Amino acid sequence: MIIKSVATKPYDDQKPGTSGLRKKTRVFMQPNYLENFIQSIFNAIGGGDGKTFVIGGDGRYFNAEAIQTIIRISGANGAAKVIVGQNGILSTPAVSNLIRKTGADGGFILSASHNPGGIEEDFGVKFNASNGEPAAERLTARMFDATRVIESYPIADFEDVDLHGIGKARRGNLEIETVDPVADYLSLMERLFDFDAIRKLFANGFSMRFDAMHAVTGPYAQAILEDCLGAPKGTVVNGVPKPDFGGGHPDPNPTWAKPLMDLMMSDDAPDLGAASDGDGDRNMIVGRGVYVTPSDSLAVLAANAHLAPAYASGLAGIARSMPTSAASDRVAKRLGIGAYETPTGWKFFGNLLDADKVTICGEESAGTGSTHVREKDGLWAVLLWLNVLAKRRISVAEIIKEHWQTYGRNYYSRLDFEAIETEEANSLFRELRTRLADLPGQNIAGVTVNAADEFSYNDPVDGSISSGQGIRIFFESEGRAVFRLSGTGTQGATLRVYLEQYEPADGDHTLDPQAALKAIQNAAYEICRLEAHLGRTEPDTRT
Ligand code: G16
Secondary structure, three states: OOEEEOOOOOOOOOOOOOOEEEEEEEHOOOOHHHHHHHHHHHOOOOOOOOOOOEEEEOOOHHHHHHHHHHHHHHOOOOEEEEEEEEEEEEOOOHHHHHHHHHHHOOEEEEEEEEEEOOOOOEEEEEOOOOOEEEOOHHHHHHHHHHHHHHEEEEEEOOOOOOOOOOEEEEEEEEEEEEEEEOOHHHHHHHHOHHHHHHHHHHHHHOOOEEEEEOOHHHHHHHHHHHHHOOOOOOOEEEEOOOHHHHOOOOOOOOOOOOHHHHHOOOOOOOEEEEHHHHHHOOEEEEEEEEEEEHHHHHHHHHHHHOOOOHHOOOOOEEEEEEOOHHHHHHHHHHHHEEEEEEOHHHHHHHHHHHHHOEEEEEEEEEEEEEOOOOOOHHHHHHHHHHHHHHHHHOHHHHHHHHHHHHOEEEEEEEEEEEEEEEHHHHHHHHHHHHHHHHHHEEEOOOEEEEEEOOOEEEEOOOOOOEOOOOEEEOOOOOOOEEEEEOOOOOOOOEEEEEEEEEEEOOOOOOHHHHHHHHHHHHHHHHHHHHHHHOOOOOOEEEE
């Protein structure tokens, strides 16, 4: 193998965010940009000598070229083997599973998740560690440090590897194995869930629509739902992954999955609607006439997980990210198990899962998962819902209603103010921080503040501290507002305002969420002086 050393200069913007490095595709296509970042990962993990890596992506624009580059740099760093998804395709949870199953030293995931794809849109690279989990903060810090001093990278000089078939190839000391992206993931799902019960459910006429949004889950959903579980052909729509996701945002929420929402709210609605995102780790669940918020979905799945074989002996604990509603905490309390609150970012669940402190975790950002991999997993969540529905034989709407009548309802909504000036966002937060100490006891827009703080997480497993993780305002009415800046955007800053209002088990669960949250929203806007800072009060997205 001929290895060239290429001289390069650092880029100053390669700091990984909530989930890897995400930038405009054209930024990644600049000379040496991708190469610098990949080599910096190798430098941060102590090199690649003799190691094995899994490589795959969600099929977005630049996926194929980036994979060839990563294979060449892996070879040049002395890697013994790379395991690549056929045609470069692997969902994020499938990568996590393959790393764990094959004992690989890590994996590269090429995706900007739910962000749109194309030459004018977004691209991203994420590195997962040998337990299958997204690189922890101390590792991403080492990567960033390495990007700031890089002077050269080695790259092997060989032809593109053909990734269309399944099999093995060799370039010098590097073995390249191309694998079926679905097979190992499917056999994992078969071990977790009662596939026979779900088959019977479909055989008895249960109807479903799964919108793969032209993203990576199409082949997975077709193989599992239609070919294996017997859902009728056509259950999976938009099932062919496209480099630009058909021009849409592969973001499974009521805004971007509107056609699915419209169907589910119509007279023709099937029993279950579901969607997944660009790289297959997020999910949306909709029943006939009822949208299930991700926070409620986590709580309902936790309360019913014992109906699936993998969780029949009970849960060790439940974890949620801080902005996620407290609905799952109430389930944990009733089950007598631990409830953990972590910062936003799946990487924070890893230690809790590895230490067997939690079995199920989830986030308001449409992610749910369990100990089976170290990523959130969109199809896993859909299959657990199917398993629960197959056992309970009642509708999604009935399950939700019963859940609220047992635990109460956490009305919830997230408002996103996108592409705002970074300085505007920073000044809003600076001012907000100075007000925190004075807020308790104040009545603002008709609601009284109980407590206010900036969330800091003390990891109970390794003792690490992550501070500055969002501002929380608690109200006496059992309401909460959270302010946070997104760590996944690629343009300017995105302010997220999370609103929550608890309604007890015997209260009114039938309100429109926006109406139920109006008082908290008014107080939140006033507390952060939203209009003064941003010049507007209407969010770009409300989910
Ligand atoms: C990533 C992380 C999630 C996180 C989400 C939201 O999701 O993996 O853990 O909740 O970002 O991030 P933010 O609010 O900072 O934009 P994904 O699906 O984009 O990889």
